Amino acid sequence: MLALRGVTLAYDDTVVVEDLDLDAKDGEVLCILGPSGCGKSTLLRAIAGLEPLRAGTIHLDGRDLDGLRPDQRKVGLMFQEHALFPHRTVADNVGFGPRVHGMAPEAVRERVTGSLELVGLAGTEHRRVDQLSGGERQRVALARAVAPRPRLLMLDEPLGSLDRALQTRLLEELPEVFAELGTTVVYVTHDQDEALALADRVAVMRAGRIEQHDTPDRLWRTPRSAFVAGFLGLDQQLSVEVDADEVRSPLGTLPRAAVSEADGVVDRGDACAVLLPESIRLLSPSDAVPAGHLGVSGEVLRRRFRGDHLQISVRVDTSRIDGGPAGGVAGGAGPLTLQALALRDAAQPGGAARLAIDPGGVRLLEPEPAARDGDG
Amino acid sequence: MSLAARPAGTRRGPRRQRRLRRGLATAGLLALPVVFLGWFFAWPVTAIVWQGLAPEGDLELGVLGRVITDASVRSVAWFTLWQAVASTVLTLLVAIPGAYTLSRQEFRGRGALQAAVTVPFVLPTVVVGSAFLALLGPRSPINAGLVAVLGDTAPTLDLRRTVTAILLAHVFFNYAVVVRTVGGLWSLLDPRLEEAARVLGASRWRAFREVTLPLLTPAIAASAAIVFLFTFTSFGVVLILGGPGRATIEVEIHRATTQLLDLPLASTLALLQLVAVLAALSVYGRLTRRAQVQQRLVASDTTRRRPRGRAERGLLVGNLVVIIGLVLSPLAVLVERSLVTADGYGWDNWRRLLTDDASTVLAVPAAEAVRNSLLFGVSATVVALVVGALAASAATLDRGRLTGLVDRALMVPLGTSAVTVGFGFLIALDRPLDLRGSPLLVPLAQALIATPFVVRTLLPVLRSIDRRLREAAAVLGASPLRVWREVDLPIVGRALLVAAGFSFAIAVGEFGATVFVARANLPTMPVAIFRLLGRPGVANFGQAMAMSTLLAALTAAALLAIDRLRVGQIGRF
Numbered sequence: 001m002l003a004l005r006g007v008t009l010a011y012d013d014t015v016v017v018e019d020l021d022l023d024a025k026d027g028e029v030l031c032i033l034g035p036s037g038c039g040k041s042t043l044l045r046a047i048a049g050l051e052p053l054r055a056g057t058i059h060l061d062g063r064d065l066d067g068l069r070p071d072q073r074k075v076g077l078m079f080q081e082h083a084l085f086p087h088r089t090v091a092d093n094v095g096f097g098p099r100v101h102g103m104a105p106e107a108v109r110e111r112v113t114g115s116l117e118l119v120g121l122a123g124t125e126h127r128r129v130d131q132l133s134g135g136e137r138q139r140v141a142l143a144r145a146v147a148p149r150p151r152l153l154m155l156d157e158p159l160g161s162l163d164r165a166l167q168t169r170l171l172e173e174l175p176e177v178f179a180e181l182g183t184t185v186v187y188v189t190h191d192q193d194e195a196l197a198l199a200d201r202v203a204v205m206r207a208g209r210i211e212q213h214d215t216p217d218r219l220w221r222t223p224r225s226a227f228v229a230g231f232l233g234l235d236q237q238l239s240v241e242v243d244a245d246e247v248r249s250p251l252g253t254l255p256r257a258a259v260s261e262a263d264g265v266v267d268r269g270d271a272c273a274v275l276l277p278e279s280i281r282l283l284s285p286s287d288a289v290p291a292g293h294l295g296v297s298g299e300v301l302r303r304r305f306r307g308d309h310l311q312i313s314v315r316v317d318t319s320r321i322d323g324g325p326a327g328g329v330a331g332g333a334g335p336l337t338l339q340a341l342a343l344r345d346a347a348q349p350g351g352a353a354r355l356a357i358d359p360g361g362v363r364l365l366e367p368e369p370a371a372r373d374g375d376g
Numbered sequence: 377m378s379l380a381a382r383p384a385g386t387r388r389g390p391r392r393q394r395r396l397r398r399g400l401a402t403a404g405l406l407a408l409p410v411v412f413l414g415w416f417f418a419w420p421v422t423a424i425v426w427q428g429l430a431p432e433g434d435l436e437l438g439v440l441g442r443v444i445t446d447a448s449v450r451s452v453a454w455f456t457l458w459q460a461v462a463s464t465v466l467t468l469l470v471a472i473p474g475a476y477t478l479s480r481q482e483f484r485g486r487g488a489l490q491a492a493v494t495v496p497f498v499l500p501t502v503v504v505g506s507a508f509l510a511l512l513g514p515r516s517p518i519n520a521g522l523v524a525v526l527g528d529t530a531p532t533l534d535l536r537r538t539v540t541a542i543l544l545a546h547v548f549f550n551y552a553v554v555v556r557t558v559g560g561l562w563s564l565l566d567p568r569l570e571e572a573a574r575v576l577g578a579s580r581w582r583a584f585r586e587v588t589l590p591l592l593t594p595a596i597a598a599s600a601a602i603v604f605l606f607t608f609t610s611f612g613v614v615l616i617l618g619g620p621g622r623a624t625i626e627v628e629i630h631r632a633t634t635q636l637l638d639l640p641l642a643s644t645l646a647l648l649q650l651v652a653v654l655a656a657l658s659v660y661g662r663l664t665r666r667a668q669v670q671q672r673l674v675a676s677d678t679t680r681r682r683p684r685g686r687a688e689r690g691l692l693v694g695n696l697v698v699i700i701g702l703v704l705s706p707l708a709v710l711v712e713r714s715l716v717t718a719d720g721y722g723w724d725n726w727r728r729l730l731t732d733d734a735s736t737v738l739a740v741p742a743a744e745a746v747r748n749s750l751l752f753g754v755s756a757t758v759v760a761l762v763v764g765a766l767a768a769s770a771a772t773l774d775r776g777r778l779t780g781l782v783d784r785a786l787m788v789p790l791g792t793s794a795v796t797v798g799f800g801f802l803i804a805l806d807r808p809l810d811l812r813g814s815p816l817l818v819p820l821a822q823a824l825i826a827t828p829f830v831v832r833t834l835l836p837v838l839r840s841i842d843r844r845l846r847e848a849a850a851v852l853g854a855s856p857l858r859v860w861r862e863v864d865l866p867i868v869g870r871a872l873l874v875a876a877g878f879s880f881a882i883a884v885g886e887f888g889a890t891v892f893v894a895r896a897n898l899p900t901m902p903v904a905i906f907r908l909l910g911r912p913g914v915a916n917f918g919q920a921m922a923m924s925t926l927l928a929a930l931t932a933a934a935l936l937a938i939d940r941l942r943v944g945q946i947g948r949f
Contacts, residue, residue, distance in 0.1 A: 050571050052684060069579075071580075079571070081568075083569050096573065096586075100582060100586075148576060
C-alpha cells in the first residue's frame with residue numbers, strides 16, 4: 001500500500017506540489033488526472049526518488065522511502081515518451097532491471113520472455129529499439145518497467161505519444177495486464193477517458209493539490225467542484241442562485257428538493273449548477289414537457305454528426321424566459337447554448353427546438369471564480 | 377495536350393542543359409580552391425615525398441630505410457606517440473567530468489565559465505608554452521607559495537623542460553575540445569534514460585557506465601581523435617617546454633631543417649608523420665561510424681539543473697577547482713609575469729615592447745611584429761574565407777560523389793601538420809614562381825591552415841538551409857537574387873562572421889608554418905615571442921610575457937566576439 005502524507009515538492013523556488021495526502025490500496029489502479037503542469041509527473045518522480053521531498057513522507061508497504069535512492073525503492077516507472085535505451089536491443093532493455101538486480105543470465109532470459117509475452121510482444125527479443133513502431137515501443141517500455149517485479153508500477157502519460165486508434169486498443173489491453181500483474185498501479189494522465197476507463201479510483205489534481213479522490217462513477221455523478229466537473233468533460237455549467245426552497249437559474253426555477261448536491265457544499269447564495277449530459281433531452285414537437293422537468297425552447301444553432309448519435313447545439317435566449325430571474329443571476333443574462341443528444345435528425349439548423357431538463361441530473365457546486373466568468 | 381504533342385527530345389533537352397549548367401557552376405566554384413590547394417598544399421607535399429624518397433633525384437629507398445632504423449629517429453617517434461596517447465587519456469579523464477558540470481549542472485556564472493574554458497583552444501601554441509614556462513618555473517607563484525609555507529628551506533619546484541610540463545600544457549590546450557564536443561552531446565541526451573536505469577535498480581555509477589557512456593561514445597571518440605591528432609603533431613608547446621630527448625617529430629623536422637640542415641632527414645620525418653596522421657584519421661573515421669546511435673535528443677536548456685546532494689555538489693566544486701587551477705591560472709600567471717620588473721610590479725615590459733625602436737633580439741621594433749601579425753592575419757582571413765566559401769558552396773551545390781571528395785580533400789591540411797606545410801613551402805615554392813623570399817608566403821601558409829576550419833563552419837550551415845525556405849520565398853514572389861539576399865545571406869552571414877573570426881585567430885597565432893617562411897625582418901608576434909624566449913635575461917622574458925598576453929587577448933577577443941554570435945561549432949568536432 002502506498003501512502004503519501006503532507007508531501008510538498010518544489011523546483012528551485014517554485015512549489016509544484018503542496019501538502020498533499022494520497023493513498024493507493026494494494027492491487028488497485030489509481031489514476032492521477034490533471035491538466036499539464038499541475039505537478040502530477042513531479043509527484044511520480046518523487047515517489048520514484050528522482051525528486052527530493054521538501055516536506056512530508058512517502059510510505060510503501062509500511063516502509064518509509066525517505067533516504068532510499070531510486071535504485072533501492074523497488075518501484076517501476078514508465079516514462080513519458082518511454083525513454084528506451086537506444087543503443088540496446090529489446091531484450092537488453094527489458095532485461096536491464098533483472099540484470100542489475102544480480103539475476104543469473106538464464107533467469108534474466110526467462111524474465112524477459114515472460115514480460116514480453118505479457119505485453120504481447122513475444123519473439124521480438126533481438127529487434128533494435130529504433131526499428132520499433134510507436135505502439136511497440138510503448139509495450140517494450142511497459143515490459144521493461146514490470147520486468148524487475150516492482151512493488152508499485154507507475155506510468156506517466158503512457159499513451160500520450162500514440163495515435164487515437166492505438167490508444168483505444170491499448171486502453172482495452174492495459175486492464176488485463178494490470179490484473180495479471182496484481183501490483184498497485186499509479187497511472188498519470190490528462191485524458192479523462194483514459195482515467196475513467198482504467199481506474200479503480202481517480203484523484204483529480206489541480207495546481208499541486210488533490211481536488212477530489214473517488215471512484216470514476218462517483219466522480220462523474222457527484223463532482224465536488226466546477227473544476228473537477230469541467231475536467232471530466234461536464235462543461236455545461238450554469239450560474240444559479242440558491243435558497244431554502246428553490247434554485248433559480250437563467251433557464252427557469254427548479255424546486256430545491258429535486259436537485260441533488262454534493263454533501264453540504266452549497267447552502268444558499270450563488271452556486272454553480274452542472275448539467276449532466278443525460279439530463280438534457282430534445283423533445284419532438286408532439287412531446288409534452290415531462291412532469292417535474294424544466295422546459296426551455298430555443299433555436300438550433302448546429303448539428304454535429306457523432307456516428308451513433310447527433311449532438312444538437314440549441315441557443316436559448318434567457319431574457320425571454322418567463323419566471324426566470326435572468327437579470328438577477330450573475331453571468332446569466334443573454335443567450336445560453338445547450339447541448340442535447342438526439343438519435344435522428346429531428347432538428348434542422350435555424351429551426352426551433354424544445355428541450356427538457358431533468359432536475360435529477362443537475363448538481364449544485366460551490367461557484368468557481370474562474371469558471372463563472374467563462375460561463376454562459 | 378500541348379506537352380504530349382512535343383517531340384520527346386526537346387523535353388529532355390532542358391534537363392540535360394540544367395545538369396550541364398550545374399556542373400559548370402560547380403566547376404567554376406571549385407576552380408580557385410583546386411588551384412589554391414594544388415599549388416600550396418599538394419605540390420609542396422609531393423616535393424617533400426619526392427625529397428624523402430629520392431634525395432639525389434633518383435628513387436633511393438635506402439635513405440628511407442636508414443632513417444627509419446635510426447635509433448634516434450625511432451626514439452623521437454616513440455616519444456611522439458606515447459606523449460600523444462598520454463595527453464589524450466589525461467585530457468579525457470580531466471575534461472569528461474568538466475563536460476558534465478558545464479553541460480548538465482546549473483550554477484551562477486556557468487555561461488561565462490563556458491566561454492572562458494574555450495579560450496585556451498584558440499590560444500597560440502607559443503602563448504601556451506610561455507604561460508606554462510611562467511607557471512612552472514622557479515619564480516612561479518607555486519614556488520612563492522612553497523616558500524611562504526615552508527620558509528627558506530622549501531625545495532624549488534622547476535618543471536620547465538619536463539614531460540609533466542608538456543602533458544599539463546596539452547591538457548590545458550585541449551580541455552575545451554573535449555568539453556565542447558562531449559558536453560555538446562551530453563546536454564542533448566534525454567536525462568530520463570539515466571533516470572530509467574536508476575529506477576530499474578542501477579546505481580548511479582552503473583547507470584552512467586551502461587547507459588550514458590555508450591551514448592556519449594561517438595563524441596568521446598571524436599574528441600579523443602582530435603586531441604590525439606593535435607598532440608601528435610604538437611610543435612610550439614613542445615619546442616618551448618620540451619628539451620633534449622623530449623621532441624616530437626614536428627620539432628625534429630624543424631631542428632633538422634634549421635640546425636642540422638639535413639633536408640633528407642626532415643623530408644623522411646615529414647613523410648613518416650604524414651603516414652601516421654592519415655592512419656589515425658582513417659581509424660577515427662571507422663570508429664565514429666561504428667559508434668553512431670540513432671537517438672532522440674532533447675533541448676539542451678531542459679537538461680540542466682542545480683546540483684543536488686553531496687556527490688553532485690562535490691563534482692561541481694571539483695570541476696571548478698580544475699578549471700580555475702588548470703585552465704585559468706596559467707593565463708593569470710602570464711599576465712602577472714608580464715608586469716614583473718626588476719623591483720616589484722610595473723609597466724616596464726609593456727613600455728619597452730611598444731616604444732623601443734630596435735629590440736636587440738628582434739632586429740626590428742617589437743611593435744612592428746604586432747603590425748605584421750595584424751596585416752598577415754587579415755590577408756590570410758580574406759584568402760581563407762574566399763577559398764573556403766567557394767569550396768563550401770560547390771560542395772552544397774553538388775550532392776554527388778564530388779561533395780565527399782571535396783569534403784575530405786579540404787580536411788587533409790587539418791591533419792597535416794603546420795610544420796610540414798611550412799617546410800614544404802620552403803623546398804617547393806621556387807617553381808613555377810619563386811615565392812620563397814616573398815612576404816606573401818606567410819598569409820598563404822596561414823590561410824591554408826585556416827581554410828579547413830572555414831569549410832567546417834560554413835558547410836553545416838549551408839546544408840541546413842531548408843530548401844523549402846527558398847521555395848516559400850520564391851512562391852511569395854521573390855526573384856532569385858532577392859531570395860539569396862533575404863534567405864541565404866542572413867543565415868550564412870553569421871556563419872561567415874564566425875568563420876572570419878576563427879580564421880583570424882588561427883592566422884594571428886600560427887607558428888609552425890610561419891616560423892619557416894617568415895623573413896627575419898618581418899617577424900609575426902608568435903615568432904617574436906619565440907625569439908625573445910630563446911634569449912637569456914629577465915627583460916627579454918618579461919617582454920615575451922607581455923607580447924604573449926597581448927596575443928592571447930587578441931585571439932581571445934576574436935573568439936569571444938564570435939561566441940556571442942552563437943552559430944557555435946567552435947572547438948566542436
